[in-house]
Amino acid sequence: MTPSSRLSGLRDHGPIARRALVARAAGLDPAVLGAFEPTDGLTLSQADHMVENVVGLIGIPVGIATNFRIDGVDRLVPMATEEPSVVAAASNAARMARQTGGFVTSSTGEVMTAQVQVLDAVDPEGTRLRLLEARDELLALADAQDPLLVSLGGGAVDITARTLPTRTGVHVILHLHVDVRDAMGANAVNTMAEALAPRIAEIAGARTLLRILTNKADRRLTRARALFSADALGGAQVVADIEAASAFAEADAYRAATHNKGIMNGISAVVLATGNDTRAVEAGCHSHAARDGGYSALSRFERNADGDLVGTLEVPLAVGLVGGATRAHPTARAAVQLLGVDTARQLAATIAAVGLAQNLAACRALAAEGIQRGHMTLHARTVAASAGAASHEIAAVAARIVADRRIRVEYAREVLDELRGAHS
Known part of the structure; x- marks a missing residue:
């Protein structure tokens, strides 16, 4: 079976069913992904051998980004992040890039x-x-x-x-x-x-x-490129506005800091999921953003002769598949198996592609509808849970606070009390 990253409707299933679907799509025995189950992942005993003075563990959600085709190969991408909308946004941008061939990468070596x-x-x-x-x-x-x-x-x-x-x-x-x-x-x-x-x-x-x-790994650069059609993005005006937003980030350090944070939303999530050193990668990327003496955007978005959008990204990525937490952490090992990468270069290519996808999604949201609409809709589920909603109540509470445009914990509590009163 040829692995496919195109998994339409994955969000409509629960976590266990999703895991089974992801394993099947990747051509893996579902048991391989057993480490994603919290009770079967990193143990306290294992953690005690990884760092000093261990007292416990902290859980970070691992989501699967879909639709990625990188250098002609489909990859399902595990992303470890606590921030809503990151996985969905990367998957959506990858779907648009997929229509025009996916992501193409190159590197300077290891x-x-x-x-x-x-x-x-x-x-x-x-x-x-x-x-x-x-x-x-x-x-x-x-x-x-x-x-x-x-x-x-x-x-x-x-x-x-x-x-x-x-x-x-x-x-x-x-x-x-x-x-x-x-x-x-x-x-x-x-x-x-x-x-x-x-x-x-x-x-x-x-x-x-x-x-x-030095973590300024400028002899270990990875580049990613993708074409996004104007029709998929929402038309010529959206393309022009994304290009203008990109130019703003290239010229202004204040905008570049947030622009690059969006890139790192994608990059750091994959680096963390695979047990690599997030701080080393982040330091390298931000130093690369300042390589010409001023802090600037790591990516570029430009219109081509056909009016479509070309996105490019160049970042230093010091990541590996041997040693460290990548081998010691069972969940990281499962993430690498799911990705199906055989070399550090393939892993870096995947990470760069995700960073570019995440950045495109953020720029499109800013240019087309504002960042808060999609982000806060997904954030509403977290707010509902923070207000005390049980798993079967979260969807209803989230839908209500989004509809009322009051995505705050105190209002979610009011909605939750109201819903529970109606069912008592």
Whole structure:
């Protein structure tokens, strides 16, 4: 069976039935997704081995984004998020992109960078050149720290060095660039940097201080592109308005901060669901947004010659499939199996596509109807639950507070009391 991400009407079922439908669509035994059941997911004992001073767990809803076709492959995408409308919005944007072929991605590879800071160099520029002259020696020393990575086709690929004026003097900064293959890579590059530091100090005739990776992973970029037809978006005026909204975010840091937050709504949800490092990815993306000296939008939306909308996104994505919570967390393992990705590059492609889809959905909502209409309609269910509505009462309470345009907990309580009084 060829997996399909087109699951119309998934929202009409309950969570257990949805899980079965998703497993069938992905060609998986439903038992594979058993870790999504709270009682069968991460245990307190497992959590106790993951971080310090464990006292419990916190649950985050995992929804499935549908309709995604990425580089010609259908993928059902697990998204861990507490924010209403995110999963629905991404699925809707993916449905529109699907009509014109889906998302196309490319990447620069899986290269991560570690920095070694050199202090007190008498001749900073001479030190920089001596370090570059020792390139082959330093790369060999780095590779010796991780023969398994080298055997898999990865390992140290290059060094660069620069002088950096600071308020404490001129530092020399060496960058070690490492192909980490299907790992996120932090442990590998940190181990190599620490091993290189003594030799770097000898060459420099100075001392080293910090030796650690940078989350500005600008040699690990992933790009996503999609075409959205004007008809699917709502017409030529909506296309023009989305383009204008995009231009606003490109030019203005205040708008860009919220524009990029919308992108991260999608990106962080998939990163979290797959057990990857959300903080590392978020830091990398926001640093990329400021790469030209000012903070700007990570995406672009432009009209093409036919009047349709082309969306593009470029972000650094340091994610992996081996090590860390991706392997230790049973729910993360189930999420990766559901996605059906075999490499870190495929995972990054999926994450970038979801980020672009989420962004398009938000821009369209802003341009066409205002963000609150769809968002607050979905948020109403959360408000109803917060007001004390039982599962069989939530839909009725949510519908009423939306209809009355009073989506607040105190009003939901009034509606709930009224409904219960009518049935007593």
